[in-house]
Amino acid sequence: MTLSRQQFLGLSAAATAAAALPLDDSLRGVAARHGFMFGAAVRSGALIADPRYRALVLRECGLATPEGELKWNAVDADRGYDFHRAEAIQTMLAPSGVRLRGHTLVWHNALPRWAELALATSETGRQTLADHIQAVMAAWRGRIDSWDVVNEALDPGEADGMRRSPAFRGVGPDYIELAFRTARAAAPMAELVYNDYGLEGTDTRSDAKRRALLRLIEQLKMRDTPVDAVGLQAHLSLEQAFDQRSYAAFVRELSGLGVDIHVTELDVADHSTEAVSVRDRRIADRTERFLDAVLDTPRARSIVTWGLTDLYSWLNDWGRYYRRDLTPARALPFDASYRPKPMADAIRRAMRGAPARAV
Ligand code: G3I
Numbered sequence: 383m384t385l386s387r388q389q390f391l392g393l394s395a396a397a398t399a400a401a402a403l404p405l406d407d408s409l410r411g412v413a414a415r416h417g418f419m420f421g422a423a424v425r426s427g428a429l430i431a432d433p434r435y436r437a438l439v440l441r442e443c444g445l446a447t448p449e450g451e452l453k454w455n456a457v458d459a460d461r462g463y464d465f466h467r468a469e470a471i472q473t474m475l476a477p478s479g480v481r482l483r484g485h486t487l488v489w490h491n492a493l494p495r496w497a498e499l500a501l502a503t504s505e506t507g508r509q510t511l512a513d514h515i516q517a518v519m520a521a522w523r524g525r526i527d528s529w530d531v532v533n534e535a536l537d538p539g540e541a542d543g544m545r546r547s548p549a550f551r552g553v554g555p556d557y558i559e560l561a562f563r564t565a566r567a568a569a570p571m572a573e574l575v576y577n578d579y580g581l582e583g584t585d586t587r588s589d590a591k592r593r594a595l596l597r598l599i600e601q602l603k604m605r606d607t608p609v610d611a612v613g614l615q616a617h618l619s620l621e622q623a624f625d626q627r628s629y630a631a632f633v634r635e636l637s638g639l640g641v642d643i644h645v646t647e648l649d650v651a652d653h654s655t656e657a658v659s660v661r662d663r664r665i666a667d668r669t670e671r672f673l674d675a676v677l678d679t680p681r682a683r684s685i686v687t688w689g690l691t692d693l694y695s696w697l698n699d700w701g702r703y704y705r706r707d708l709t710p711a712r713a714l715p716f717d718a719s720y721r722p723k724p725m726a727d728a729i730r731r732a733m734r735g736a737p738a739r740a741v
Contacts, residue, residue: 409715410444412730417739418677419684420729421445421483422714423647426467428694429474438690438720440478446471447483447646447686449696453492454514461496463517472525483646483686484522484529486577487515488561490547491534498548507552512564519568530577530613530646531565532558536594538580538587543594558598559607566608576602577613577646582629582672583622592632599639612636613646614676617688618668620652630675637681645676647688649713650725651697653706661712666724673732680739685729693718 413420421443429436439446450456451468458464472482488511493501500510519529535558537545544550549557558576565574576599580591595612602609614633618624637643650665676682689695697704697711704711710718715726 407730409442409726409729412733413444413685415741416733416736417741418682418733418736419445419481420733421447421480421684421686422690423447423449423485423686423688424471424475424690425449425694426451426470429471434720435691435694436474438716439475440480442690442716443475443480445483445684445686446475446480447485449485449689450492452484452518453486453489454497455492455494457518458497458514459494463521465521468522476525481528482522482526484518484526484572485646486530486533487518487565488531488535488549488557489533490545490549493548500552502548502552504552504554507549507557508560511549511553511557511560515561515564516568519565519572523569523572527571528573528575528611528644529565529569531574531609532561533577534579535576536578536591536598538590538594543590543597559602559605562602562607562609573610573642574608575611575613575644575646576609576641577615579615579617579647581614581632582616582618582624584625584628585622588622596632596636596639599636599641603639603641609641611642611644611683613644615647615688616645616649616672617647618650618672620650620654620664620668624668624671626671626675629672630678633676633679633682637679641681643676643679643682645673645682645685648672648685649688649695649697649711651704651711651713655707658712662724665712666728669725670728670732673729674735677732677736680737682736685733687714687729689714691716691718691720693720 409420424439424446448468448471500506535545536543562574650668652661654661692712692714695711695713697713715723717723
């Protein structure tokens, strides 16, 4: 095969870029060599108190999403902004080149009481929404380059597919458009993401939610609303059937509307009482089939797991164990002793096997 000069230069540029990337087998390293970003949701308290966890995050993650530190109830609980917990995360991770994702600006959950009331009132809703987005994004301009602007606005149980959230009630159905426009003005360089869950199953509810999401993004795009990407949360469950081919088709259709795709909150719940090794294998298998479906789309850019070790997973928190038999969930790529599980290999294999994209 003879290469044109342009092809040759392209290949050598790619080879030089690849040579500069970390060669280790970390999830961060494998992601970078295959044109992805890999990361996890992180907790400021654990990063401070647990050096082994901090070391694991620094070794494996190129991206980190504060799990709760940027939510409305964390940054403006009582009318006065306080970012110190998110800033602690930045101080610990940014010097090692870990980029932060912002989560989340408009959500029906994690709202302080005052904001919930103000949003749900037509006289104050618009201003409250816009002020919050403006204040938070301006404070983090240049430090966070991707934001979940609107989170979980869909409800497949409603005829129009839209959740009756405080903002929906106070501002009206166009609150989503207002949020994205305000976000673009507040931080013009930031990537603006719509983020949602419950999209993976083969049941009618998941199907209705997929259709509602496609409709929402299509409508936003038709109105030139600045939405750049969709976050697929991906809280997967082994109790739910998954059809890889139809899910891949859905992701392709979504990206065809002109948005990038991020996996933003990946974890895998199960209620199996089989041996841990069997559960881990099934969780890895589901992870790989899910990621194969998503990464098939060239516009899929990043994978973030919702936690990195089973030690710090929302599924194991607050003594309200998720699992019916009350044993810990094994939902994440590293176990509670920080050892890699088959799920970590599955993520690596999916990234290595994905159609090539620019590095
Ligand atoms: O900080 C308090 C602590 O002082 C108190 O002792 C304890 C007792 O309940 O609660 C602590 O706050 C909890 C907080 O997490 C921090 O740990 C809240 O009760 C609890 O509701 C909150 O849960 C978080 C949840 O979002 C709501 O904000 C989970 O950790 C977090 O994993 C979860 O993440 C969401 C994403 O943001 C959106 N998608 C779904 C995902 C999973 O539910």
